[in-house]
Amino acid sequence: MARVTVRGLTKRFGERTVLDRLDLDIAPGEFVALLGHSGCGKSTLLRVLAGLDRDIDGEAHVDGTVSVAFQQPRLLPWRRVWRNIVLGLHKPEAGRELALKALDEVRLADHADKWPRTLSGGEAQRVSLARALVREPGLLLLDEPFAALDALTRLAMHRLVQDLWRVHQPSVLLVTHDVDEALRLAQRILVLADGRIVSEYEPGEHVRAKVLADLGVGESATA
Ligand SMILES: Nc1ncnc2c1ncn2[C@@H]1O[C@H](COP(=O)(O)OP(=O)(O)OP(=O)(O)O)[C@@H](O)[C@H]1O
Numbered sequence: 001m002a003r004v005t006v007r008g009l010t011k012r013f014g015e016r017t018v019l020d021r022l023d024l025d026i027a028p029g030e031f032v033a034l035l036g037h038s039g040c041g042k043s044t045l046l047r048v049l050a051g052l053d054r055d056i057d058g059e060a061h062v063d064g065t066v067s068v069a070f071q072q073p074r075l076l077p078w079r080r081v082w083r084n085i086v087l088g089l090h091k092p093e094a095g096r097e098l099a100l101k102a103l104d105e106v107r108l109a110d111h112a113d114k115w116p117r118t119l120s121g122g123e124a125q126r127v128s129l130a131r132a133l134v135r136e137p138g139l140l141l142l143d144e145p146f147a148a149l150d151a152l153t154r155l156a157m158h159r160l161v162q163d164l165w166r167v168h169q170p171s172v173l174l175v176t177h178d179v180d181e182a183l184r185l186a187q188r189i190l191v192l193a194d195g196r197i198v199s200e201y202e203p204g205e206h207v208r209a210k211v212l213a214d215l216g217v218g219e220s221a222t223a
Pocket residue numbers: 013018036037038039040041042043044045
């Protein structure tokens with residue numbers, strides 16, 4: 001469980017200001033979803049929180065370790081599944097055991113020795129989740145991890161992520177374009193626009209319509 005504290009975060013790419021004095025707090029163990037139009041800076045914010053981009057103004061502090069799962073699972077094709085999970089962990093003696101435990105948690109215990117290319121999209125995404133969780137992160141950053149999956153697989157992934165969150169209790173920041181996904185999974189929903197968090201909601205009545213209105217899209221559409 002990590003606490004996230006962001007104050008006055010500004011990120012520029014050349015002349016373009018993508019994040020503009022953004023403030024954000026995430027409490028330890030909280031599950032937060034972040035919505036916003038394509039190109040509004042969601043991935044940029046995640047990269048800053050992951051420590052992948054330090055060329056910023058303002059303050060972005062995470063008091064714990066961070067793992068990221070991306071839209072594409074990004075598995076190394078020349079490593080078997082279990083080796084992908086523990087890659088870079090620096091625990092070679094416990095490596096396989098740790099990987100098997102993590103694979104069991106994402107219900108892929110019998111896939112440890114497979115090659116990534118033999119996995120379905122949903123399976124690869126579960127391996128990616130296992131790889132993120134084996135690091136026991138205080139903060140789990142999920143950058144549209146379900147966007148490329150079919151609807152049924154996505155629903156199964158939602159349940160899995162909820163189960164894993166309850167067991168491991170990391171703080172989570174989920175970037176998504178799907179308002180219903182945010183409503184289903186998150187305790188708090190943030191809308192990013194013009195470089196800042198412009199509104200925040202707890203899931204409840206009428207929130208779907210309010211978020212869609214914030215995003216300038218009508219009811220019945222996704223963002
Ligand atoms: N390395 C970079 N150099 C220049 N501009 C960049 C760089 N990375 C991102 N940008 C720009 O910053 C803006 C925000 O990008 P970002 O990827 O954070 O958006 P996003 O909200 O995650 O979009 P999407 O929902 O489409 O993934 C975009 O206009 C993008 O072109």
